[in-house]
Each structure stands twice: as structure tokens, then as C-alpha cells.
Amino acid sequence: MSVALAGVAAPASEAYQLDLRMPGASSDLQSVLKGASLLVQEASAEGKDGQDVLASARADYNRIVSALFSEGYYSGVVSIRLDGREAASIPPLDAPASVSRVTVSIQSGPKFHFSRAAVAPVAPGTKLPEGYAKGAVAKSGVIVEAADAATSGWQDVGHAKAQVASQNIVADHRASVLSSEIGIDPGPLVxxxxxxxxxxxxxxxxxxxxxxxxxxxxxxxxxxxxxxxxxxxxxxxxxxxxxxxxxxxxxxxxxxxxxxxxxQKPRKIGFGAELSSDAGLGLSGYWLHRNLLGGGERLRVDSAVSGIGGTTGGVDYSLGARLERPATFNPDTSAYLETELSRKDEVDYEQNAFDIGFGVSRIFSDKLTADLAIKYGVSRVTDSSGTTFFRQVYLPGTVTWDGRDNKLDATDGYYAQVGFTPFVGLGGDTGTGAQLTGDLRAYRGFGANDRFVLAGRLQLGRVFGSTLEETPRDYLFYSGGGGTVRGQPYQSLGVQVLNGGTLKTGGTEFVGLSGEARFGITDTIGAVAFYDYGYVAGGGESGSQAGAGLGLRYKTGIGPIRLDVGFPVKGDTGSGAQIYLGIGQAF
CATH class of the missing domain: 3.10.20.310 (membrane protein fhac)
Incomplete structure (x- = not known):
């Protein structure tokens, strides 16, 4: 095979013409050898004088031979000529002023196989690479992997200073086989x-x-x-x-x-924004101190305003603070105090609320976490039936399993979160019961670099014990909007059983299903097709809705920018398109 790569002449220094010859080499081997060669990579670069070309040529001998070894070829012959002179014979201080033609000839020779592949002693449970076996292609990288696996195996069982003690690697060029013996010194148990x-x-x-x-x-x-x-x-x-x-x-x-x-610097400020055609514009921000008292205490103050310009009520506000101390009971458990003031101005009611509580969070592994708290909450709800005061002590608990490969743009893995919140009413208007929630997500990527991804989500919710009238509004469930059913107005599906059926409120049961097909158009731009379904029930009434649509994604360093356009496809709660703009995937 012969490949010619010609450069364009430059006034100061011309790019050299490259003649690359790899007779008998497979396409895979050709790709490896081209990737290893500096001369190939620099063939069209201008401004290279003779000294530069000679330096690359002398380096290429070792680089190409190493690439041959990595593929199991140990009888290769490499020749590199600069304007007809073998590069290895040119003294470094006698480099030509310029080089116009470079000829690289590579005779790969036969492929070698292992006649022996031994490593000892090996710790119990050590898994050696499959390619390190008699009869397998004798790739040099596999030998290194076997040595690393053997030493790591001993380190995993307490021998911190395990190392390779001896190597006996012999190539038989007549039989095209390689014998490899690696001796390991485990060292003491540490x-x-x-x-x-x-x-x-x-x-x-x-x-x-x-x-x-x-x-x-x-x-x-x-x-x-x-x-x-x-x-x-x-x-x-x-x-x-x-x-x-x-x-x-x-x-x-x-x-x-x-x-x-x-x-790091102790203080940090962050901002966020999300836009929906029905819920309007939402803005959020936070101020964080990473080490408030010199013991790693984190103080974070969050504020948010939503519903700006929306059609689903007025403007909502919230202001909260959380003081968290890591390693409180053990290195993996944090304790925290948090409080929040909030106001909601929804279509059917207005709510002013205050919450305060103490909790602990535990990290069991990179994937499994849990959180448990005890809190006091009070809220005043005003609707067409009058004003209701809710006061309760509640114990919110969550267990989260996060096995996604990327939290903002997952292409593989699973996510599951289960929440259980028992609450005890402290007044005549508030009942006693519990809320149970579940959020299950799955992702599967296909094709090169996971350019096509299927994503699914199941949301579940149920309130037990208290009646619909006695349940604080924040524990009830609605459907519609960016977090549940896109294409339907925000919280458009609830139940109408209070006050003789004229007052809409959230339900005590909820099921949500979402599916997405994500397509990568370029490395940074993607498209999404989605379908969402929601079901709400309570007080003997139930209803469902669905929405579907298309979206665009633009990948950034902080996650994909999301633009979704959804349309209602089931139910009588909405009509026309709904638009959603935010950062990160919808789920």
C-alpha cells in the first residue's frame, strides 16, 4: 500500500510530501500505525524546518515499533527516509535545512501469539485480562495489563507494596510466538x-x-x-x-x-432560570459559604421567584436557609438545620407557609443516600371556601439510588427515589396521615457515543390517613407542566370535590409516565421526541391527561440547554402549544 499526502508550499518553509508504505497491513493496523506516527500527523503542517522533521522521524522509529508491539507484531522493520537518506543515519547536529519528501516504509511481519502466558503468585479473586492466555494474540499492552491486574489484586487484599519482581519475555521469531512469565512480589500484609x-x-x-x-x-x-x-x-x-x-x-x-x-474560596453565588409559556418565568439564586465557622459548616441561602408573566396564578416567592455540618456522627453523615418562608399564588388558592426543622443525611455509597428529618410546618390557605390553617409536625424521609452516568444528561443507568413523610396534625383543620412518593427513571444509549438514547420515567404518589380536606396542600398531587405532563397547563389536572365540587384542589393519588427518544444531531446539538401521561384521583373523583411534543438540546459545560414544545393529546385541561426552556434534561 502507498499513501501520498502532499502539503501546500509556503514562502518561508514548505510542507513535505509524505509517501507512506504499509504492504500487507490490515486496515485496523494501518489506522494504529498512522495514529502513532508524528510524520503522518505533521505532513500538511507548514513552517517545519529540516531539524523539526528529523526530530519527528527519529521519534517515529520507537513510536511505530511500539505500535507494532501493541498489536502483536514483533518482527517489524521500519525505514524512514528524508529526501532519500535514512533518518537514523543522519546525525542530530547535521540535519538538512529543509526536507521536501519523506518516505516511511513499514514491514509488519507475522502476528505473534502467546506460547506461554504466566503470572505468579496471584491473589485470590484476581481477574487477569482474557487476552493474556496461551494461543491469544501477544499484544504488549495485554502483558502490562496482566502485571497491573496481579499487583492490584494483592493490593486489594492488603499488600500495599506489591510489585513486579521479575519478567521473562522471549520472542521466537521462527515460530512467531512469544513466551511471557511475570513474577510478583506481594510484600507484607499492611x-x-x-x-x-x-x-x-x-x-x-x-x-x-x-x-x-x-x-x-x-x-x-x-x-x-x-x-x-x-x-x-x-x-x-x-x-x-x-x-x-x-x-x-x-x-x-x-x-x-x-x-x-x-x-476553595469560601463564598460562592449561583443563579438559575426556567421559562414556561403557562407558568411564566422562574428565577432562582443562592449564596453559599463553604466553611462558615472553620469546621466545614456550609451555610446556603436560597431565594426563588416564579410565575412571572404566567397564566396559572400570581407570582410565587420563597426564601430559605440551610446550615449543614459534615461528619457530625461519622464521616459519612451530615446534620443540618433548615428553614423556609414561602408564598404561593395559584389559580384556586393562595398559601403563606413557614417550615423549620432538623435532619441528617447519610451517604452509604457513591450511589445510595438517605435523608431523614423532623420538621414543624404552618400554612395559611385562602380559597373560595374561606381561610384554613394547617399546622403539623412531619418526618420527611427519602432514600435515593442514583446509578446514572451523568446527572444532567444521562445516557445509561437507573435512578430511583422513594419518599415517605408521616405527619401529625396539631389543630382542628389538619389531619394525621402520611405521604408516599416514588420517582423511577431508566436510560439506555445506542450507537457510537450513545448518539441515540431512550429515557423513561415513572412517578407515583399517595396520601394515607387524612381526608382530602384535612391534608396540607403541599402533600396533594397535581398533573400538568414541565415536571409532569408537558403540553398541558401547569397543575391543570386535580380534583373538584371540595366546597360542593366547585373548588379544585390536588388529589391524594398520582401516577405519571414520561418517555423520551433523544437524538444527537451533532456533538453539541440534539433533538428530543417525548410523550407524557398523568393521572390524579381523590375524594372519589379521578382524571387523566397526556401531552406530546418535540424539543431541542444544546450541550454546554453546565448541562444541556433545553427547549421543549408540547401539545395536549388527551384530556380536556388544555389546548394549544406549551413552551418550556431550562437547563438540564427534563428528567
């Missing part, structure tokens, strides 16, 4: 020793150690170090977290570590 810390300035060292949760005295396990670093990064206090192990094991077979951190 426990975690002392932890030194550095880099913290505003955060107290004692609190840094508490948040890190260093497992001193326990058997060495690299996963525990990874968990410690993830734990510290989650706090948001640090821009950098790194752990370095000591060079040598202590006489008692313990191993010391150094934790190095770099603190």
Missing part, C-alpha cells in the same frame, strides 16, 4: 498507619481528620483511600485533594500517608 495533613488554612485540622475518616489501624485497602478522597471532595471545600503513601512500610507493617488539600 495496615493503615498515621495520617499527616497539609494545605488546610481556614479549616481546622481536627475537622479535616474527622471529615476524611482515615481508617487508622485497619487492613490496607485502596478503595478506602478512594472513598476518603471522594468524601472530602463532596464537601465542596477543596479544589484539590490528594493522598500520598510513604515510601517504606513501618517496622510494625503499618503504612503512613500524607493528605494534601487546597481550599
Amino acid at each position: 495496615t493503615f498507619g498515621r495520617l499527616e495533613t497539609e494545605g488546610n488554612k481556614r479549616l481546622r485540622t481536627k475537622r479535616l481528620r474527622e471529615m476524611a475518616g482515615f481508617p487508622a489501624g485497619e487492613r490496607y485497602d485502596p478503595k478506602k483511600l478512594d472513598k476518603m478522597q471522594a468524601r472530602l471532595r463532596r464537601t465542596g471545600i477543596f479544589s484539590s485533594v490528594s493522598v500520598t503513601e510513604a515510601q517504606a512500610v513501618n517496622p510494625d507493617d503499618s503504612l503512613d500517608f500524607t493528605l494534601s488539600v487546597v481550599e
Whole structure:
């Protein structure tokens, strides 16, 4: 095979003409070799003098041979000529002033297979790469993977200083086979020793150690170090977290570590916006202090205004604050105090509310979290039937499993959140009962780079115990709008059973279904087709609605910008198009 790549002449320095010859090489091997060669990558670049070309040519000998080894070719012959002279024979200080023609000839030779593929000793449970076996193609990378897997296997069971002790790799060029023997030195069984810390300035060292949760005295396990670093990064206090192990094991077979951190600026401000043709414009913002009292305490103040220019009531307001202390009971449990003032001006009612409470959140793993709180809430609701006061103590609890590959733009994985909130009424207008909710999502990508994604969502809700009249409005369910059924007006589906059937309110039962087909048009632009369904019931009445439509997505560093246009397809709660604009996928 011969490939000619010609450059365009430049007044100062012409690009060289490249003649690339790879006789007998498969298309896959050709692609690997081209990717390894600097001369191929720079063939059309102008401004390269002879010294530059010679430097690339001398580097290409090793790069091309290494690429051949990576594919199992150990008898390859590489020739690189610069205007007819073998590049390897040109002294570096005698480079030509310019090069007009480069000829690269690669004879790959036969493909080698393993005649022996051994590594020992191996820790129990170690999984070696499948390609490291007698008869398999003898790729050099597989040998490295086998050595890494063997050492990692010993480290996973407590041998922190496991390393490769010997290598015996012999190529038989006559038989085109490779014999590989790797010897491993597991080293001693190690426990975690002392932890030194550095880099913290505003955060107290004692609190840094508490948040890190260093497992001193326990058997060495690299996963525990990874968990410690993830734990510290989650706090948001640090821009950098790194752990370095000591060079040598202590006489008692313990191993010391150094934790190095770099603190972020303590304060942060953020803003958000969302636009819907029926609910109007929503604006939100927050102010955050990452280390309020020097112990990693996070104070966050949130404010939001929604319904600006909407047709589903007036303007809603909320102002809340949350003070959270990480590593309160153990390194993975945070405690918090939070409070919120809010006002809702909906089509059928107005509500002023105040909530305050204490809670704890626990991170069990990278995917599993739980939250439990005890709170007091009071609200005044005004509608056509008059004014009602709700007062209750409630215990909101949630368990969340998040197995998505990307929280803002998932292409694979599952998400599940279950919430259970028992509440006890403290007045004649408020009943006693419980709210149960569920939010289940699934994602599956297809094609190169998951350019086509199917996404589905199931939402469930039910109120038990209290009657519809005695249930605080925030525990009832509506359907319609961007979070439930796109194409239907916001909270357009409820029930009309109070006050003789003339007053609409939320229901005590809810089911929501959503499906999306997401198509990647370019690397940054995508299209979405969606269908949503909602069902609400309560007080002996029920109803359903559905909507469908199309959307556009524009990917940014903070998530895709979302534009959806939905239309009603079932139910009598709406007509005409509804438009939704926000950041992140709909779910």
C-alpha cells in the first residue's frame, strides 16, 4: 500500500510530501500505525524546518515499533527516509535545512501469539485480562495489563507494596510466538498507619481528620483511600485533594500517608432560570459559604421567584436557609438545620407557609443516600371556601439510588427515589396521615457515543390517613407542566370535590409516565421526541391527561440547554402549544 499526502508550499518553509508504505497491513493496523506516527500527523503542517522533521522521524522509529508491539507484531522493520537518506543515519547536529519528501516504509511481519502466558503468585479473586492466555494474540499492552491486574489484586487484599519482581519475555521469531512469565512480589500484609495533613488554612485540622475518616489501624485497602478522597471532595471545600503513601512500610507493617488539600474560596453565588409559556418565568439564586465557622459548616441561602408573566396564578416567592455540618456522627453523615418562608399564588388558592426543622443525611455509597428529618410546618390557605390553617409536625424521609452516568444528561443507568413523610396534625383543620412518593427513571444509549438514547420515567404518589380536606396542600398531587405532563397547563389536572365540587384542589393519588427518544444531531446539538401521561384521583373523583411534543438540546459545560414544545393529546385541561426552556434534561 502507498499513501501520498502532499502539503501546500509556503514562502518561508514548505510542507513535505509524505509517501507512506504499509504492504500487507490490515486496515485496523494501518489506522494504529498512522495514529502513532508524528510524520503522518505533521505532513500538511507548514513552517517545519529540516531539524523539526528529523526530530519527528527519529521519534517515529520507537513510536511505530511500539505500535507494532501493541498489536502483536514483533518482527517489524521500519525505514524512514528524508529526501532519500535514512533518518537514523543522519546525525542530530547535521540535519538538512529543509526536507521536501519523506518516505516511511513499514514491514509488519507475522502476528505473534502467546506460547506461554504466566503470572505468579496471584491473589485470590484476581481477574487477569482474557487476552493474556496461551494461543491469544501477544499484544504488549495485554502483558502490562496482566502485571497491573496481579499487583492490584494483592493490593486489594492488603499488600500495599506489591510489585513486579521479575519478567521473562522471549520472542521466537521462527515460530512467531512469544513466551511471557511475570513474577510478583506481594510484600507484607499492611495496615493503615498515621495520617499527616497539609494545605488546610481556614479549616481546622481536627475537622479535616474527622471529615476524611482515615481508617487508622485497619487492613490496607485502596478503595478506602478512594472513598476518603471522594468524601472530602463532596464537601465542596477543596479544589484539590490528594493522598500520598510513604515510601517504606513501618517496622510494625503499618503504612503512613500524607493528605494534601487546597481550599476553595469560601463564598460562592449561583443563579438559575426556567421559562414556561403557562407558568411564566422562574428565577432562582443562592449564596453559599463553604466553611462558615472553620469546621466545614456550609451555610446556603436560597431565594426563588416564579410565575412571572404566567397564566396559572400570581407570582410565587420563597426564601430559605440551610446550615449543614459534615461528619457530625461519622464521616459519612451530615446534620443540618433548615428553614423556609414561602408564598404561593395559584389559580384556586393562595398559601403563606413557614417550615423549620432538623435532619441528617447519610451517604452509604457513591450511589445510595438517605435523608431523614423532623420538621414543624404552618400554612395559611385562602380559597373560595374561606381561610384554613394547617399546622403539623412531619418526618420527611427519602432514600435515593442514583446509578446514572451523568446527572444532567444521562445516557445509561437507573435512578430511583422513594419518599415517605408521616405527619401529625396539631389543630382542628389538619389531619394525621402520611405521604408516599416514588420517582423511577431508566436510560439506555445506542450507537457510537450513545448518539441515540431512550429515557423513561415513572412517578407515583399517595396520601394515607387524612381526608382530602384535612391534608396540607403541599402533600396533594397535581398533573400538568414541565415536571409532569408537558403540553398541558401547569397543575391543570386535580380534583373538584371540595366546597360542593366547585373548588379544585390536588388529589391524594398520582401516577405519571414520561418517555423520551433523544437524538444527537451533532456533538453539541440534539433533538428530543417525548410523550407524557398523568393521572390524579381523590375524594372519589379521578382524571387523566397526556401531552406530546418535540424539543431541542444544546450541550454546554453546565448541562444541556433545553427547549421543549408540547401539545395536549388527551384530556380536556388544555389546548394549544406549551413552551418550556431550562437547563438540564427534563428528567
